[in-house]
Amino acid sequence: MSIFKYRVQAIFISILFTLISCSKEKTSSPTLSSSEISNNQHPSLIITKAGVEKIRANLGSIPIFDETLEKVKAEIDAEIALGIEVPIPKDYSGGYTHSRHKRNWQTLQKAGVLYQILDDEKYAKYVKDMLMEYEEMYKTLPVHPKTRSYARGKLFWQCLNDSNWLVYVSQAYDCIYNYLSKEERNKLETNLFRPFADYISVENPQFYNRVHNHSTWGNAAVGMIGLVMNDSVLIDRALFGIKGAELDKTAKDNDGGFINKDGKAGFLANIEEPFSPDGYYNEGPYYQRYAMYPFLVFAEGLNNVKPEYKIFDYKEGVLLKSINALLNLTDADGDFFPLNDGQKGMSYYTSALVTAVDISYKYGNKDPGLLSIAKEQNRVLLDDSGLAVALGIKNGETKPFNKKSINLADGPKGTQGGVSILRNEDIELVFKYAAQGSSHGHYDKLSYSLYEKGEEVLQDYGLARFVNIEQKGGGNYLKENKTWAKQTIAHNTVTQNETSHFEGKYEIGSKHHSILHYFSSENENVHVVSAKEDNAYPGTEMLRTMAIIKDEDFEKPYLLDIMKITSSKANQYDFPFYFFGQVLAANFEYNTPKTLKALGSKNGYQHLYLEGSAKPKNNNTKFSWLNKGKFYSLTSVANTNDEILFTRIGANDPDFNLRREAALMLRRKNTKNTTFVSIIEAHGNYSPVTESAVNSNSSIKELKVVIDTIDYTAVTITNEDGKTKLFITSNINASKDAEHILKINDTNYQWTGTYYFK
Amino acid sequence: MSIFKYRVQAIFISILFTLISCSKEKTSSPTLSSSEISNNQHPSLIITKAGVEKIRANLGSIPIFDETLEKVKAEIDAEIALGIEVPIPKDYSGGYTHSRHKRNWQTLQKAGVLYQILDDEKYAKYVKDMLMEYEEMYKTLPVHPKTRSYARGKLFWQCLNDSNWLVYVSQAYDCIYNYLSKEERNKLETNLFRPFADYISVENPQFYNRVHNHSTWGNAAVGMIGLVMNDSVLIDRALFGIKGAELDKTAKDNDGGFINKDGKAGFLANIEEPFSPDGYYNEGPYYQRYAMYPFLVFAEGLNNVKPEYKIFDYKEGVLLKSINALLNLTDADGDFFPLNDGQKGMSYYTSALVTAVDISYKYGNKDPGLLSIAKEQNRVLLDDSGLAVALGIKNGETKPFNKKSINLADGPKGTQGGVSILRNEDIELVFKYAAQGSSHGHYDKLSYSLYEKGEEVLQDYGLARFVNIEQKGGGNYLKENKTWAKQTIAHNTVTQNETSHFEGKYEIGSKHHSILHYFSSENENVHVVSAKEDNAYPGTEMLRTMAIIKDEDFEKPYLLDIMKITSSKANQYDFPFYFFGQVLAANFEYNTPKTLKALGSKNGYQHLYLEGSAKPKNNNTKFSWLNKGKFYSLTSVANTNDEILFTRIGANDPDFNLRREAALMLRRKNTKNTTFVSIIEAHGNYSPVTESAVNSNSSIKELKVVIDTIDYTAVTITNEDGKTKLFITSNINASKDAEHILKINDTNYQWTGTYYFK
Structure with a gap:
């Protein structure tokens, strides 16, 4: 991570200034004009066009990647064989409709990358068909019937899970973007993605406009779909929160936390506030692990589509530092210390940490210790960062990840x-x-x-x-x-x-x-x-x-x-x-x-x-x-x-x-x-x-x-x-x-x- | 094990008859005259002269044996470097003198086989020196000071542990027998081994003359040293119990079991009574595991020194059948089911089961399933049966040990x-x-x-x-x-x-x-x-x-x-x-x-x-x-x-x-x-x-x-x-x-x- 520490400070300050000035401009209209946005190439979020070519060229010679690919292919082929199910939302977590929609978001994301890597239209068609079912359902979908949440979702009982869905599904959409016709894209964006993004943000500011792991998911979801749709309004909303939202500063969420005591909001605020300069996340490792995925995939997407933002340098490279902190907050078996609310047994074997380790390796200073953890995880992301890890391991660069005091x-x-x-x-x-x-x-x-x-x-x-x-x-x-x-x-x-x-x-x-x-x-x-x-x-x-x-x-x-x-x-x-x-x-x-x-x-x-x-x-x-x-x-x-x-x-x-x-x-x-x-x-x-x-x-x-x-x-x-x-x-x-x-x-x-x- | 099942019954009956007739004759004098005993070659109990040659010829090409040898050598070299300690007995199990004498018996046995395999006098000398210290102490040693046992030992608080000691140390003595001078042997036999064997048998009939796992150890101990010393009185006493011993048929041991309700005693009775024809041991697998070692090593010694007894065919080959039963009484991890008094966690990784598996493989029908368990155990006996297993594995004969209903x-x-x-x-x-x-x-x-x-x-x-x-x-x-x-x-x-x-x-x-x-x-x-x-x-x-x-x-x-x-x-x-x-x-x-x-x-x-x-x-x-x-x-x-x-x-x-x-x-x-x-x-x-x-x-x-x-x-x-x-x-x-x-x-x-x- 030291590369970030020693970057020329002037560059960093200028970027920060850009971000802050954007923040100030955004009161009445999107701050980033369409012309500022890079040419709209797809895929571009976590797997890029160049990455796809490199992956295809290396397939068969990068064992950990090849094995992950094989497993994911088998899993998704089995899912495809079972057929698409998009049930009307009904249950709390653990119930059928909850589990089904959760599985769908995972399947969609994986089917998307399989389409890119294997160039097999069946995956693209599957993603398209399922998205069209969601489009059909979502356009008339009421708020979720379960009432316990302070921010009820539509697909799920809480906006949080709706946001999870969109973070993953944005990636799937990115992967099949060019497979779809303009009309199909228009239909999905008009009836599904844009209203979806609006629902979890402007319609639920008490969820979206906070400094909280929930909001991070919300911000990333809006930002990810914004990047795919090349929508500067959404990207802006993701980075800086909802313009002019006024929230009750004494209101609390279901866990008893203040909704938004000091008015801060947006992805950057969610990096700024909860992370210490050492990368410690204020809620503790269990929630950091949970929040890590949206932090990193949105950062990766932003880095790929808007490299000029240098998001990985933000706050002296705190996102990548936080991964090092998180890995240090594990015991000898890789289990997170259950500080605060933490469920025991959660460990760096969780998929969010595969993301964290792979992204940290690719966008950080290629720490060879991360390769040993990737080896233990025994899988990689099927994207550009996963490829980097697979090549690192293949080239014998692995070293132990030494945890010290x-x-x-x-x-x-x-x-x-x-x-x-x-x-x-x-x-x-x-x-x-x-x-x-x-x-x-x-x-x-x-x-x-x-x-x-x-x-x-x-x-x-x-x-x-x-x-x-x-x-x-x-x-x-x-x-x-x-x-x-x-x-x-x-x-x-x-x-x-x-x-x-x-x-x-x-x-x-x-x-x-x-x-x-x-x-x-x-x-x-x-x-x-x-x-x-x-x-x-x-x-x-x-x-x-x-x-x-x-x-x-x-x-x-x-x-x-x-x-x-x-x-x-x-x-x-x-x-x-x-x-x-x-x-x-x-x-x-x-x-x-x-x-x-x-x-x-x-x-x-x-x-x-x-x-x-x-x-x-x-x-x-x-x-x-x-x-x-x-x-x-x-x-x-x-x-x-x-x-x-x-x-x-x-x-x-x-x-x-x-x-x-x-x-x-x-x-x-x-x-x-x-x-x-x-x-x-x-x-x-x-x-x-x-x-x-x-x-x-x-x-x-x-x-x-x-x-x-x-x-x-x-x-x-x-x-x-x-x-x-x-x-x-x-x-x-x-x-x-x-x-x-x-x-x-x-x-x-x-x-x-x-x-x-x- | 089927080889035993289908053996010509006549042979079996004639052997049984021999044993029974011996039993009847033994009322006044040893039934087996010296002339009946095979020529006194050493080693001959668990490692034989022929076995040693074969082991030496294969060393370096039998991985599981070689690795075990290396580990045992390292362990014993470290023990030798620490020096000999033969403390005056004082403690119950878990205490220092108990643990020390227990470690000594293990070290002696291993040092003995190392001497045979590596032909390095330092091991023989170590065994000799320690035996001489025991000889020096034992000849004046009173009964152990702790009083809780129904049969107090001398080295340990109970005769049972004294018997453990002798079962192992007999093997050590066998290995260095020819290294010692006749005078040295005479000294050891006169002051240590014979009084030791007498103490745990004729001086403690309530311990020795029973059908019980304790007695099995006692019988084997007396029998093993008898085989090494070529002493038909002891061998006889081992097989058939103490001649004319009269015990109180209503007395009980520390566990509340009858000492000897029906007057049966000796090694053969200890095979006859507790084992069912299927090889189930009446106390359950935890105690079978404990009893297995003396059953098998004495049987092996008897088979090697007195093959005419066909001990492995006794009671339709029940000793080897019992090993199959015992392995079937383990869960998927190899842990024994804790029927009756059984400490959880005891498993077929215990050294007694290494003995059981190796002996069962060599003297049974070379069941290739046993090799898979030996592989899991990751060690073999450093003797003839361990060699057989190592060669079986080396030759690719391993098959899974399938546990069925x-x-x-x-x-x-x-x-x-x-x-x-x-x-x-x-x-x-x-x-x-x-x-x-x-x-x-x-x-x-x-x-x-x-x-x-x-x-x-x-x-x-x-x-x-x-x-x-x-x-x-x-x-x-x-x-x-x-x-x-x-x-x-x-x-x-x-x-x-x-x-x-x-x-x-x-x-x-x-x-x-x-x-x-x-x-x-x-x-x-x-x-x-x-x-x-x-x-x-x-x-x-x-x-x-x-x-x-x-x-x-x-x-x-x-x-x-x-x-x-x-x-x-x-x-x-x-x-x-x-x-x-x-x-x-x-x-x-x-x-x-x-x-x-x-x-x-x-x-x-x-x-x-x-x-x-x-x-x-x-x-x-x-x-x-x-x-x-x-x-x-x-x-x-x-x-x-x-x-x-x-x-x-x-x-x-x-x-x-x-x-x-x-x-x-x-x-x-x-x-x-x-x-x-x-x-x-x-x-x-x-x-x-x-x-x-x-x-x-x-x-x-x-x-x-x-x-x-x-x-x-x-x-x-x-x-x-x-x-x-x-x-x-x-x-x-x-x-x-x-x-x-x-x-x-x-x-x-x-x-x-x-x-x-x-």
């Missing part, structure tokens, strides 16, 4: 907190200190999840939804998403007085963000991130410092977690660890109740059963468990007044919408200032085949806080062999160059920078 | 019930109607578990134990094994009046077995097994007929389950379905309690929480769930008085020893005769990557009992397209040739055999 700032200018990922060997920590994340944000400041080799060690619950599974609330968000998944107690962070951060209110949460204290990954063995949050609970300051430490005296890198809380009044702090698997051992005696009751009545606590309780017996609370053949231990500095609770999700869940998963929770009552210090070790393994348990015990003998002042927190870690290490973090001065001297037990420790470890 | 009779004569496995496409049903299964048996007559492609759909809980994980009860059986895992309610079968089969008493259960009614797998699309149980609840007869049906109108084969109960008095019947995953939908309204309480106070019920309850609303109870991306539906013929309970395991589990897993339970109260009829469908799929839900609904519109008499039960299955199929099972006449005529709703159905389906 990375800090991704959040916010349009990168100043609204962020997300850090610390990696060492198979251990990955995902630490969230970001902004609210729009309507899909959770109330979990300074929360984290921990992975080993792609397996969750301490989980983020993700969303409470079964996407597209009709039996579960129509496949939409379940009420438990609000009552459980978004609540603070559902996350590995501190809940104060059994109340969520920002009172669990979007209006408050969306005003604030945490602040990075420091991030350090220079030392190969010690990666540290530290961030603070002062607004989640007014009057309470939280500073969390998390380090992944590779110490030669330990089998695997461990997580050191220091959560320093300073408050103006006494509170109760709950500090959960959402582990998986089987309890192995504890160094405290616990009681298990005869009957299970809910731990509380609100803010997520109503969904937790109390399965056991204890008091610490030692200065350290030690707890071990076994999950999927691996051992884990938590060692936590204990306060004799602490309570230790065993909880399980599932109370007050009358539809069995929640997963019955466990946590160990530390509870510290009636406390103003305090510091939670813990270490999570992954260690050893167990195989049910060999039945041998290797290194099944924690290696930590003692964890101790030796200093805890406003300026410094210092802890010692003593292992079972008696070797002691000292970690000191600077709580105030985050300068990399600061010189520190600290006396602990008559020894002076002197160092430069944010932390000390030895 | 199979019925395995239980009992020494195959007359004590059995286990059936029905397979069609990816669906596997394991139906258990066996005898008690010795001390490791569960009280679960006519129970089943269901698999799809190696994933559990409806589970058998398995055991309540974490084998070798010291933190969990020393790695031994947990108390919940008795209070939960063995109880009837923990299984997918009927519990009457909240009491387990046979009152959960081993004394009663071990007297009885279920009876096969019929098994039919001739029809490619319909596989059926039917069995009855009259003794689990005196006065109550249960006949369960289970069919896996591949019907063109359904996506996948489904399970039809007909449980017919006839009782002399009114009872409560509980009928659970232990499913996994997330509840999707139900056609009945259920209530979920605010607090969770135990469902009962004993017989396993004390471990179940009641999570919900309902009454059927229709003639059919329908319940769907989602697990690991697949949909499942239960359709059950409902009685309006039925109760439907949602349960979860975990109540009264103060150490978190149990997995928190769910069941749906049908409860029918105050009923004498009744029939539970259900269908379990696997259907569709869901991918979190594509987020598309395919075929997520049951295809069954109605399931109906149309006839239910003493003679016949008939059910109709109507699918969503309105197509109806009729299944009739004959409840009395199990003849394959019987002609039946049955009038149902004025239509006459006529068929030959046990069931009708159309």
Whole structure:
């Protein structure tokens, strides 16, 4: 991506200026006159005339492309054999008509490229015939009968899905454009495409004129069809939003997000606002993945048809940077970290990421690491970018995509907190200190999840939804998403007085963000991130410092977690660890109740059963468990007044919408200032085949806080062999160059920078 | 294995006679005089002098052998570099001294074969040095300090592990026999091997003189060292048990099994008793796997040193048949079905099965299907049989090991019930109607578990134990094994009046077995097994007929389950379905309690929480769930008085020893005769990557009992397209040739055999 970074800034500024000036002109008429638009060659969006020729010339010698082509051909031939079905819209997601129209958009897009690549008219005819059926139906189609959406579509229950349809179908239309007669094109454009584009935009500004992933789809849909139709009005509307649209700034969508609080709209605003300069998308990777497709295909189309816009350079090349960020937001298996509302299991194997990787490769700096991901994906786009990837692989240019520790700032200018990922060997920590994340944000400041080799060690619950599974609330968000998944107690962070951060209110949460204290990954063995949050609970300051430490005296890198809380009044702090698997051992005696009751009545606590309780017996609370053949231990500095609770999700869940998963929770009552210090070790393994348990015990003998002042927190870690290490973090001065001297037990420790470890 | 079946019977009988006559002679002195024993060539047990030459000649050209050799060499070289450790015994399983001595036996055995194959003295020296350290320690070693075992060992807490040690170490001794001087051999035999063999046999007859997997290890250990030492007393004791040992016939072992109720003992009795003629091992596959190694290595040694015994022909070749049975008792991933006490995850990748597959290949009929399993195992024994497998693979003889529907009779004569496995496409049903299964048996007559492609759909809980994980009860059986895992309610079968089969008493259960009614797998699309149980609840007869049906109108084969109960008095019947995953939908309204309480106070019920309850609303109870991306539906013929309970395991589990897993339970109260009829469908799929839900609904519109008499039960299955199929099972006449005529709703159905389906 560095090519973009170092482009001559003057060019960039001039383009930006063009875009801004266009934006200003567009109040009364299309800003781009027809003469400004490139000659109307087809196809031109994602597959170009030149690309088609190159693809045809290489066919049979580019294995990954050839295999993808073969599979897609088989799939589409089977669809064609089944015949065309264009049912009257009726269902929510997961229902028949929804699924059918969704499949149709996919089939149309694929049939279009097959026509171009294979030059077989049967595909063009199929696309034409189906489009004509849509034309016939659409011209008299009322709004979709299902009423739940804030922006009902026509083919689907929400404009969002109508937009999905148009983004794909524009590509199909582009592919058969020259196959159709002028009259046929006229018919389709007049009765289907233009009214379709108008419906999802000017007729639904509350959907279209926002900064939101929904709107991105809408913008791209309008822009894509505009590019094919050579319609500058539509292209303009796509880039800059609806001219003069006035929206209620206090209105909210179905997810509780503001419709359009600050009046920004259009594709460029949708790039500008949600992406940070690092390419982090404010809603999190799950929604970025969803939004990525329209961002990229429209950008690609725009790049091909209007290269003078240099869209891939926009905001210092943020679109391509965002793909790198997104790939870094995956675990070892390629699954996205389920920050905010994210369905677990979504991964870079999803087709949107095939698009992302291929486009990033072709239009970026030909990063050979992307080829290794393309290989894992085992398919490419059947277009110009897919060809580029296939040729790269064929020419042996593949290199591993190395994911390292990375800090991704959040916010349009990168100043609204962020997300850090610390990696060492198979251990990955995902630490969230970001902004609210729009309507899909959770109330979990300074929360984290921990992975080993792609397996969750301490989980983020993700969303409470079964996407597209009709039996579960129509496949939409379940009420438990609000009552459980978004609540603070559902996350590995501190809940104060059994109340969520920002009172669990979007209006408050969306005003604030945490602040990075420091991030350090220079030392190969010690990666540290530290961030603070002062607004989640007014009057309470939280500073969390998390380090992944590779110490030669330990089998695997461990997580050191220091959560320093300073408050103006006494509170109760709950500090959960959402582990998986089987309890192995504890160094405290616990009681298990005869009957299970809910731990509380609100803010997520109503969904937790109390399965056991204890008091610490030692200065350290030690707890071990076994999950999927691996051992884990938590060692936590204990306060004799602490309570230790065993909880399980599932109370007050009358539809069995929640997963019955466990946590160990530390509870510290009636406390103003305090510091939670813990270490999570992954260690050893167990195989049910060999039945041998290797290194099944924690290696930590003692964890101790030796200093805890406003300026410094210092802890010692003593292992079972008696070797002691000292970690000191600077709580105030985050300068990399600061010189520190600290006396602990008559020894002076002197160092430069944010932390000390030895 | 057919080679054994068709051997001239006379030869077999004469051998058997020899063995029997030996047995009779052995009351006062060794029956096999030294002169009868083959010349004392070494090595001769599992690797022979001729085998070594052949291996050396082929090295470098037999990939799977070469790779195994390389790995083993690397492993042993690393061990040798670490030095020898022979600690004073101290710990239970999972503890340091236990693990160390276990590793030593493995290292010794491997170092022995490396010496033979590589002809490098360093391995022989290592074996010798370690044996000398054992000799030094053993000669004054007291009984192991841990007292929990009914038969304490010396190196380990139980004689069983001492026997494991000797089985392996005998092989090591055999390999370096000729490397040692006569004095060295004399020292080892006098101070280590002979007292060791005596300790685990004559000094612990309660361990040695039984029919039990423990004793098999003991017998093999004594026999193996006897073969190396050319000691006919020991060989004799191995084959026939301890002469004149008198044991308390009412004594029990730690697992609650009788020590020696009927006085049988010795290796041959251990083949005779637990194996059915089909090769089913009475304790189930998990323990068969464990016992397999000593059975086979001692048999192999005996075959090599005393080929005249024709041990592999004994009991019509049952040892090799049992391997075929064992491989058939695995799911699609090679995991053993966890019948009785079985730890999940144990599979044919375990080293004992490498032994089994290799020996079965060499000494059986060179089944090319075994080569495909050897390939999956990706290693072979470094001996004559491993060479045979490696050569078979090298020569391209591999064929798939096709697991089909199979019925395995239980009992020494195959007359004590059995286990059936029905397979069609990816669906596997394991139906258990066996005898008690010795001390490791569960009280679960006519129970089943269901698999799809190696994933559990409806589970058998398995055991309540974490084998070798010291933190969990020393790695031994947990108390919940008795209070939960063995109880009837923990299984997918009927519990009457909240009491387990046979009152959960081993004394009663071990007297009885279920009876096969019929098994039919001739029809490619319909596989059926039917069995009855009259003794689990005196006065109550249960006949369960289970069919896996591949019907063109359904996506996948489904399970039809007909449980017919006839009782002399009114009872409560509980009928659970232990499913996994997330509840999707139900056609009945259920209530979920605010607090969770135990469902009962004993017989396993004390471990179940009641999570919900309902009454059927229709003639059919329908319940769907989602697990690991697949949909499942239960359709059950409902009685309006039925109760439907949602349960979860975990109540009264103060150490978190149990997995928190769910069941749906049908409860029918105050009923004498009744029939539970259900269908379990696997259907569709869901991918979190594509987020598309395919075929997520049951295809069954109605399931109906149309006839239910003493003679016949008939059910109709109507699918969503309105197509109806009729299944009739004959409840009395199990003849394959019987002609039946049955009038149902004025239509006459006529068929030959046990069931009708159309």
